[in-house]
Amino acid sequence: MRNKEWIDCPSCGAKSSMILKSNVTENYSVKDYGFIKITGLNGHFCKVCKDGIFTRKSQNHINSVVAEFKAKKDAQVTIVADLISVNQMAKKLKLSRQSIHKMMTDGKIRYVFVGDIRLPLKKQTLTHKQ
Numbered sequence: 087m088r089n090k091e092w093i094d095c096p097s098c099g100a101k102s103s104m105i106l107k108s109n110v111t112e113n114y115s116v117k118d119y120g121f122i123k124i125t126g127l128n129g130h131f132c133k134v135c136k137d138g139i140f141t142r143k144s145q146n147h148i149n150s151v152v153a154e155f156k157a158k159k160d161a162q163v164t165i166v167a168d169l170i171s172v173n174q175m176a177k178k179l180k181l182s183r184q185s186i187h188k189m190m191t192d193g194k195i196r197y198v199f200v201g202d203i204r205l206p207l208k209k210q211t212l213t214h215k216q
Contacts, residue, residue, distance in 0.1 A: 089141045092130035100134040107131050114152065122155050124148055146192065153193030161198040169198065170208040179212070
C-alpha cells in the first residue's frame with residue numbers, strides 16, 4: 087500500500103501545513119514496562135500544531151520495536167509453563183508457522199525471548215477480523 091501524502095493537517099485543520107520529516111526520534115511510554123526511544127522514523131508533521139502522522143513503514147517499525155521491548159521485559163518474569171511452541175500455537179490458531187512469526191514481529195501475538203528463540207505466551211486474547 088502507498089502512503090498518503092498529507093497536505094492539510096487532520097488535527098488542527100491548517101491548510102498546506104504538513105511537511106515530510108525523515109529520521110525522527112520519538113520517546114514512548116509503554117504502560118507497565120517503562121520508556122523506550124525509537125529512532126529512524128518518517129512521517130508528515132504539521133508546522134502549526136506540531137502533530138504528526140507516521141508512514142506505514144515507520145508505524146510497523148514502532149510496533150515491532152515495542153513488541154520486542156515488551157518481550158525482553160516479560161522474559162525476566164515469565165515461567166516456562168506459560169509458554170507454547172510456535173508449532174503448537176500455529177496448530178491452535180490454524181495458521182502457518184510463518185504467520186505466527188509475522189504476528190509476533192508485528193506485535194499481534196505476545197512472546198518472550200528464551201535465549202535467542204522467540205516463544206509465544208500460551209494464554210492471551212487475540213482479536214480476529216472477519
